[in-house]
Amino acid sequence: MSDTISISVRTLVEHVFRSGSIDSRFRSPSTMLDGTRIHQMIQKTYGESDQKEVYLRTEVKAGELSFTIDGRCDGLLFRDEEVIIDEIKSFSHASEQIQQEGYPVHWAQAKLYALMYARDNDLQKITVQLTYVHVDTLEKIFFKERYNITELEVFLENVMEDYSPYANLLSSHRKKRNASCKELTFPFETYREGQRKLAGVIYKSIFDKKNLFAKAPTGIGKTISTLFPSVKAIGEGHLDKVFYLTAKTITRTAAEDAFKKMRSCGLCLSTVTITAKDKVCFKEETNCQKDYCEFANGYYDRINDAILDILSNETSMNREVIEIYAKKHTVCPFEFSIDLAYAVDSIICDYNYVFDPRVSLKRLLEEQKKSTALLVDEAHNLVDRGREMFSSSLNKDVFLQLKKEFKGVNKSLFDAASKLNAWFLSLKKENPDKQEFTLEHLDGELIDSLVQFVEISEQALPIEASPTLLEEYFIVNNFLKIKEFLDEHYVIYVEKVKNDLIVKLFCMDPSKLLHQMGKGYRSKIFFSATLSPINFYQDLLGGQKDDYALSIPSPFSSDQVDVYIHPLSTRFRDREQTKESIAAGIQSLIKKRPGNYFIFFPSYQYLLAVYEQFKQQDEVTKTIIQAAGMTETEREAFLDAFKPNQTETLLGFAVLGGIFSEGVDLIGDRLNGVVVIGVGLPQLCFERNLIKDHFNQQNKNGYDYAYVYPGMNKVLQAGGRLIRSEEDHGTIVLIDDRFLQRRYQQLLPPEWQRFTVGSL
The missing domain is CATH 1.10.275.40 (Fumarase C; Chain B, domain 1)
Known part of the structure; x- marks a missing residue:
């Protein structure tokens, strides 16, 4: 990697001169639009010989590092013998609040542009002007200073002296990172079946600057299979940054563990996990006001030291680590993690930090996106999340x-x-x-x-x-x-x-906007065990004709699982009549095959109805129920109840598509079977029918798009909790007569196709 670092004027001065507090009491989101309007208004008043949006660039050496600094100044004005650099800023507060001489960060920006122009044009003196304009009243306030080139050169030296510790730290880290990525070998003795192929296709997708849709079965080791080739791509200079995007806490932990495993094999790579503001806030109430929160008050005065400290001492910046350093430096842990996202090599976070127009990481420049890959875990979830975001x-x-x-x-x-x-x-x-x-x-x-x-x-x-x-x-x-x-x-x-x-x-269809929000990234990898049918997900996740697609067969044998289809009706109108038969079927199952079971239902109300029926028939068997709004501690306690080598049967009643039907690993005989009641169809409703009609009008099967595919995805996810390793064996019972219809049967994975019809 070259020792020349490219940085924009704005990024440089904001790093060195930022100060003050976080205060989200009220901040208008129209500020950027106001700024553009004000800029255009002032630029229209320029003379014929004046110039606007002038690109300027210079090079400077600071210690062992060389920097290319560039940017566009708002205005270049020519008045008699005087050359003026004009920096335009909009403001919405009272004009008395503007400091007597303007803001240091604005002066710094304008002075660097002035130096660049003076250097290029052999000027000994140049004038800098700050033009402040009120967004509502259009009141104008001007500040003007004339500088000689020596003053500006000294100013740049001082700026670079302040910035260099951070730049040196990043440069030194990146050299170690690239060497370690290049030398890294696969962190396990052998690849699982299908794992090498998945990793190879992901590397090729990144190399070819392509997007990939990959159906990778449960148990293949998707997390390491996606992260390892991405890390190798960093070592080969194809990538500089990787986002691991996921909707669930448990899959974030899996990504952290995968990086930990690679670090134990010599990898030197920095990661940050972004946790939602409400979860990570130190205060009783999430109220980002400087007079309420000491972590918001003076945040920008302390954040540079906090970033230098954590980057000097840590590579894995998960929630616990961020909280330690946030308390040490008295900075907001959430904003701290966001600022770190621009400095680290990999970010583990929710989908919305990339795809949601309201909260995406907007400071990631287009140039940086070109060397960034998005790894979208459990990508089937992004369809409904996309609908929600837009x-x-x-x-x-x-x-x-x-x-x-x-x-x-x-x-x-x-x-x-x-x-x-x-x-x-x-x-x-x-x-x-x-x-x-x-x-x-x-x-x-x-x-x-x-x-x-x-x-x-x-x-x-x-x-x-x-x-x-x-x-x-x-x-x-x-x-x-x-x-x-x-x-x-x-x-x-x-x-x-x-x-x-x-x-x-x-x-109804988030594809266009998901494609738009993901534009500019070198490669997007969408992967899931249940990305099936793959053309449906390509269609709704913004896939393009030249994207790559891959479907890896399960590494597990059909001998590891016994599948039964019990053809009872679980349709809403029949539930009252069939609940007794379902409860009896569960009893018969655990009598013949005792052990730990998940029983999944399409709704909480249905769960309670069958549960009550079951308890009337069986007061002895130990049962636990998923409750609404469970805390993380309650979730952990629920899963901890599934212990290995249990002598008595345990039934865990849960909801399809809920917190326990995805991303749960109960290895070995912690889980002996899964019962799925119903084909998982979303409840018939106005909104789903709108989706159905929309896709029917496009000559697609609207009912499948709105109901069947999302429903069966939940079934496959729930069943996927069972076989997690080559040693696992168990039973899957699918209770619904529709599982015998071709429409649903063709969506079952190959290893479930050898089923027995009838109750146990």
């Missing part, structure tokens, strides 16, 4: 609540909330007999009222301490943002829930 809704009730809250307190807010509440009421009156209905387009009056609500809220929020207003402000902003995505992949629908009315922008 949809948005508004509730009438909240505007009624705000109307009451600000009556006689703030007339502008009262009027804005009243107007929106009235719009919902008129919609309700126009459709008196409909519980759910679609709208062809969004009413212009609604949009105007929402924009007005946002503008009034922005003025009120710095003064009004209203959690409801703050929350609704962000909800409305998100709604307006999602509105911009509306196209043939969306439907606008209205739903009545008791006295409330909900308007939803529903993304």
Whole structure:
């Protein structure tokens, strides 16, 4: 790797000069749009000979490292004999709050541009101007300073002196990292069957700059099979950064363990795990205000030292490690992990940090994306998560609540909330007999009222301490943002829930936006044990025609599992009549084959009905039930009950598609069997029917897309809990007559195809 480091002016000065506190009491998300508008407005006032958005670049040596620093200055003005670098900044607070001479970080940015231009044009003196413009009043404040080139050269030396410890640390680490990645051998004695092929195709996909959709069966060792070739690609210079994206805590732990295993074999590579803000916050209430939280107060004054400290001493920055250093340096652990994400080699985090337009890591530059791979674990989950990320809704009730809250307190807010509440009421009156209905387009009056609500809220929020207003402000902003995505992949629908009315922008097909949000990355690897049928997932995850696809057969023998299909109806209308037979079937199973079993149900209500029936017939067998909203401690206790070498039978009643049907490893005889009740179809509902109709119109099988494929995915995930190694043996019982229909049977894995029909 070259010792020349490329860095933008903005990144450099923000690292050296950032200071102050985190304060999310109120921060307008329209700031960037305001900034663009203000820049364009000022640039239109420039003279004919003036220039805007001028690209500048310079090189500098600091110790053993060479730097290429570049960026675009807002304006280059020519006034008589004077050359002026103009740096434009927008602001929304009171003008008295601007420091007497402007902000140091802004001066630093402008001075570096001035030095670059002066160097290129042999100028001995140059003028720097800061132009501050208020976003609402358009009030302008100017600061001007004239510098000679020697002053600017000394300034750059001082900036580089402050930045060098961080740069030296990263440069030294990357040399060790690249050498260790190159030398690393596969961290196990042998590859499992299919594992070498998966790893090889992943490396080729990264090398060829292609995306890959891989169906990799349970037990193959997917985590190490995806991370190892990615690490090797770093060693060969094809990658600089890897994201391991997953929806579940347990799979994040698997990724951390895989890196730990590779480190024990000599790998030197830094990783950070991003944990959700609410989970990692040190305070009782997640309230990022400097006067409430000492970890937010002065965060930017201390963060550089915290980053240097942790990077100098740690390579695995999981939640526990981040918390230790966050307490040591008194910095917010969540923001600390986000800042570390830009410095480390691999990030383990939720899908939303890449795909969700509201929370993605936006500081990852396009140039960095070109050397970054995305490893999307349990990729089947991204379909519904994508729908969720790209949809948005508004509730009438909240505007009624705000109307009451600000009556006689703030007339502008009262009027804005009243107007929106009235719009919902008129919609309700126009459709008196409909519980759910679609709208062809969004009413212009609604949009105007929402924009007005946002503008009034922005003025009120710095003064009004209203959690409801703050929350609704962000909800409305998100709604307006999602509105911009509306196209043939969306439907606008209205739903009545008791006295409330909900308007939803529903993304039926997330493929286009998932593709858009993943654009620019060198390679995206979508993998799962249940990425089946693979063309369905390619279609909905934004796959392209030239993407690679791979399906690895199971490494396990069909002799390891006995599969039974018990053809009872579990359809909603038949559940009351068949619950006694299901309970009797479970009793018969454990009598003939005692052991530890998971019993999976399509709904919690159905689970309770069968459970009560079972307990009436069998008061002796030990049972545990998945409860709603279980804490991590309760989940662990549930799984810990499945002990090896148990002498008595244990039945764990759980929900299909829930926390125990994915990512759970109960090796050996901790689990002896799995019973799956029903084909897992999502409940018939208005939203799912909209999805069905949408894909029918595209000449695809809408019922399969909306119901069958998502349902059977849950069945396969649940059954996949059983055989986790070459030594495992067990029983799978599928209870539903539809498992004998071709539509469902062809979705069963090959090792389940040798089944016996009938109860045990």
